[in-house]
Amino acid sequence: MVTSQPPDPGKIAFVDQRKVGGRARSGALWSAAQILLRNGLALVITAILARILSPQDYGLVGMVATLTALLQVFANMGLSWATVRSAELNQKQVSGLFWINLGVGLLAWGGMVAAAPLIAQFYDEPALKLIAIVSGTSFVFAGATVQPIALMTRSMDFRRISMIEVLALLSGASVSLFMAFTGAGYWALVAQAPVQAAVRLALCIRPSAISISAPRWVPGLGAMISFGSLLVATEFLIFLARNLDGILIGKYWGATELGYYNRAYFLMLLPSMLASGVLSQVMVSSLSSLQHDLDRLANAYRRALCMVAYVGTPIALGLGLSASVVVPLVYGPGWDKVVVLLEWLSIAGVTQPIFLTYGWLFTATGRVRTYLWVTLINSIILGTVFYLTVPQGTIAIAKGYGLVMGLVLPLPVLWIAHRKSGIPFLLSLKYLAPIFILNAIMGTVVIITSAIFDDFLSNISVFLIQVTFAIITYISLTPFLLPSILHNDAKNFIKKLNPKNLSIEKS
Numbered sequence: 001m002v003t004s005q006p007p008d009p010g011k012i013a014f015v016d017q018r019k020v021g022g023r024a025r026s027g028a029l030w031s032a033a034q035i036l037l038r039n040g041l042a043l044v045i046t047a048i049l050a051r052i053l054s055p056q057d058y059g060l061v062g063m064v065a066t067l068t069a070l071l072q073v074f075a076n077m078g079l080s081w082a083t084v085r086s087a088e089l090n091q092k093q094v095s096g097l098f099w100i101n102l103g104v105g106l107l108a109w110g111g112m113v114a115a116a117p118l119i120a121q122f123y124d125e126p127a128l129k130l131i132a133i134v135s136g137t138s139f140v141f142a143g144a145t146v147q148p149i150a151l152m153t154r155s156m157d158f159r160r161i162s163m164i165e166v167l168a169l170l171s172g173a174s175v176s177l178f179m180a181f182t183g184a185g186y187w188a189l190v191a192q193a194p195v196q197a198a199v200r201l202a203l204c205i206r207p208s209a210i211s212i213s214a215p216r217w218v219p220g221l222g223a224m225i226s227f228g229s230l231l232v233a234t235e236f237l238i239f240l241a242r243n244l245d246g247i248l249i250g251k252y253w254g255a256t257e258l259g260y261y262n263r264a265y266f267l268m269l270l271p272s273m274l275a276s277g278v279l280s281q282v283m284v285s286s287l288s289s290l291q292h293d294l295d296r297l298a299n300a301y302r303r304a305l306c307m308v309a310y311v312g313t314p315i316a317l318g319l320g321l322s323a324s325v326v327v328p329l330v331y332g333p334g335w336d337k338v339v340v341l342l343e344w345l346s347i348a349g350v351t352q353p354i355f356l357t358y359g360w361l362f363t364a365t366g367r368v369r370t371y372l373w374v375t376l377i378n379s380i381i382l383g384t385v386f387y388l389t390v391p392q393g394t395i396a397i398a399k400g401y402g403l404v405m406g407l408v409l410p411l412p413v414l415w416i417a418h419r420k421s422g423i424p425f426l427l428s429l430k431y432l433a434p435i436f437i438l439n440a441i442m443g444t445v446v447i448i449t450s451a452i453f454d455d456f457l458s459n460i461s462v463f464l465i466q467v468t469f470a471i472i473t474y475i476s477l478t479p480f481l482l483p484s485i486l487h488n489d490a491k492n493f494i495k496k497l498n499p500k501n502l503s504i505e506k507s
Contacts, residue, residue: 034162059255078231083150085288105143112136141197148208172196264341275312275353287364312353320346347402358417
């Protein structure tokens, strides 16, 4: 007599494939709201703090932030995505990963404490010692947060994730603003990350339904750690590519120059955070659940790619073309050098929202070894550019970054990602071509309006005219230039975002 095995109460299944589309759409809505609100708040907070603090304050914190960002990569250990995409997962494995992440977080803090005197000596800035020690406390909170957030991502509960992220940001920002107004100087920037990380942890434990047991080794952990180790190696290389320029500028040109560069880099990244950031968690979890259905995976990726390009590329192009107006509006007086840096960095900013999607494909399909090799080659190329340009100053570095990341690397890397994932590359380019035509037309309109009105209107008036004409041009030409499938997808996407439909899809 054959008896059926009772279901494992500790097993954590993927979202039912029939519900993936609905969860992805509602998740995109919540993620979009979160990203827009978070980046809007960040921009407002930055605008306020930039009028209170000095470029040197930003430069000092930026010197330490480079190391904290590096150690944060290792604190995660790539185990969040191991949890999100694992075909077989149970609570005991998640508990084991929780203890690993927490332990690595504690080690990372210890690493910051040990490295603090060396950082101060490297930059010849004694203040960096205590800044590094305090900044490192965020690793402990962040390590304990990895698995709870991963569980909510796997279940595609992006509503709760979004609320947690916004509340955590508000908490950290409130403390930062209070300290800045009370004359705390650079400590206003230092305190923000630890406070934000602590609040994020406090808010995510309960809704994640994580079950934490005593630390022990369980079957399946080895494969997940192996996956995570390849991913963390890739993320480390990405970190180097994104931060080596800052390290070199801080070392050879000082805190003030680094402060200028960091503020330009922040604005350059905004379009990617607004576009790719909206869909990153949604798409990796969605594509992971579709990894055994190549046709559906390809269609889902291609639609998301077009939406990311449609939203992100015009914002990046607009920032670059109107940098001379945007920078004074955002940062106030004393930040003029940011203008030319942003203009060059924005070449990369235009293609970044599209370029960053290659990570979705490699992660969701488990091609992490290829992901590692591709990222290694990218990092070597970009590192060589930084080495050659750093003696010439920050503007030369910005030129090199913009040209290489904007024009040289995106197409070859996306071709490899498509090929390894089994997705036709030329079809994706066909979908993207009309979006770049739209951008070219919109960019021409921005340049013409600037030439007409710059001489006799204020910066704010010129900026408002540029934005108005750009939006009207971009939206009005969309129905004529975009592929019909993207147009239909956009209409269906908006229709699905109706609150009545969302409430049905949640059930």
